[in-house]
Amino acid sequence: MAIDFTLTDAQRRLRDDAREFATQVLAPVVRQADEEPDPLRAFQLTRPAYVEAYKQGIAFCMLPGEYGGGGLSNVDVLIAGEELCAVDPGFACTVLVNGLGLMPVWYWGSDEQKDRFLRAATSDPACEYLVGYAVSEPAGSPGGTANFDAPLAHPVGIGVTARRDGDEYVLNGRKFWPCNVAGWDGRGADVSIVIARTDTGKGGTEGLSAFMLERGTPGVEYRLISKIGHRLAPNAEIVFTDARVPAANLVEGTRGNGDLLINRNFAWSGPVAGIAAVGVARSAYEAALDFARTYTAGGPRPIIHYQNVGYVLGDVAARIEMCRYFCWKAAHYLDRHDYHGELIGAMCKIQCTELLFDAVYKCMQVVGVNSVDRTRPFEKLLREAAVLPLYDAGNFGMQRRRVHGILAHPGFDPRALADDEFVAFDKTMETIDTVPA
Incomplete structure (x- = not known):
């Protein structure tokens, strides 16, 4: 079959390695760094984890292998990225930005610039290149x-x-x-x-x-x-x-053409932000489910046996699955179309980050007032989920406007994404609504 959602053995190893890094290396530094009031000091607390991420090939996994990068496909980046984001999407964002900063050199730089900047990033003996x-x-x-x-x-x-x-x-x-x-x-x-x-x-x-x-x-x-x-x-x-x-x-x-760079970059990062929302919502869902399996609320049985809790968590689980596969679809599209996905990347980012912000809050409603206790993970997960629709080209500013500009173009084919056809993006699709009527 052309459509197959089964991970290959290599992808399973990639996922398992990323999960081990996230839980064993990253997780121990997250609480202290998140609670550190000085933002520079907070970032510095992640340095040992970043060095290990560099050594394991995570920090520049998105760059082509010919320049020393990991050479991962966009789908593979998301498989690994979900595991990092389930532990901390901020750290994953640091890795994402390495790509946002250097992939335009890969796309548009001269051979000399590719050699100078890409190879420097992937050959740092200190493993700290940022x-x-x-x-x-x-x-x-x-x-x-x-x-x-x-x-x-x-x-x-x-x-x-x-x-x-x-x-x-x-x-x-x-x-x-x-x-x-x-x-x-x-x-x-x-x-x-x-x-x-x-x-x-x-x-x-x-x-x-x-x-x-x-x-x-x-x-x-x-x-x-x-x-x-x-x-x-x-x-x-x-x-x-x-x-x-x-x-x-x-x-x-x-x-x-800096305008086209911005649009292409945020098309690439769209499904990455989407999978960050998947990771955050997954953590909230699993924590809420664990809570519901033991908490009785004073009744005779744990609350998972009551309809409302079961229905809400079932809906959350479905949203997580929906969004994960939308992210994979968007990443697959980027892989097939030379890292162009200005339409699907924006759509993916908008829908996943907004659907799953609500999902995190639904999990908190299941747990009730106990979700406000900072010894539980929900307070941080809610803060992280709130950032996702706002950052990385905000959904209300740049992302929806890109979608609007493409849809309004007379040559747009509304069936193109379903048919996996290339949707071109050029300067004629920009500027929509930038000058008030």
Whole structure:
């Protein structure tokens, strides 16, 4: 059969290895790191786990094998990713961002750039190499990132500017929310990809490009952000003040196409965010089921034997299964279509993260007030689930707008995904609703 949801022996080993890492290496550091008030210190507490993840090939599992990466398919990444996310989706986000920062170099970089940046990431003797992804910008008027592809000139859309000066570009402006960019010490990741406006006279569909920002670049400051969830993932504000980046660090194929990079990146990460929701909901469901099997609520038998509890948990279990397979479908689509899945990736991210946020709360209702006790896992799981629809191109901003732009295009075939046909995404599908009527 062409359709088969049975894991291969290799995939089962991959899942089991990821589960062992998550439970034996990652889990022991999660509580302390999550409760640490200093966001940089919280991230630093995960360092030993990250080093082990690097040694086991997890940290750069998504990069091609020819450059030293794990060479995993997108489906395989999700199989392993679910196990990490069931323990802590923030740590898994750190790994995800390594891919967001370097996969555009694989897609669009020159051979020299691929050799320089991809091989450096996968050959670090200290096993600590970290990559950042910098798109999001601070809220304000103008400000934010949801309308990054607005067709109007600066200052609408992306506000960080990159002005050519000889063999360098001079960057000015601020980013807010980028992950991994501050590195282990708050002074910068080994390298970060930064989306900036290289032509202030053009809109985001024409004026954006991507740069590789290397650690130690003068004129760059980092300020860590304290968050309600994903506390093991380091988000930061970046301030660029006449920061000089070599012109050779502009990722060649992104010149004037930084908008397409953003859309393609968030298409790839859509099912990864979806599987994070699966992992979080799975943990909540299993904890609620264990509780229901022993707690009587003062009655003669455990509450699992009452209809309401059984029905609610049955619905939650069904949602988890539905979303897992939607994520696999989206990842399979990416594997078949050269890592393009701008439509299905957005759909997957929206539906899975929103359905399963509700599922986590349903589990808390089964457990009742006892779910509020912080000795149980639900408080953290709820915080993590709340982040998922909001981050990684928010569902109400960038994700639904991408879906809308594709559906509104006159050439869109509504049966394409069902037929596993390629759905092209280009600049004509951008800008929808970015300029109020």
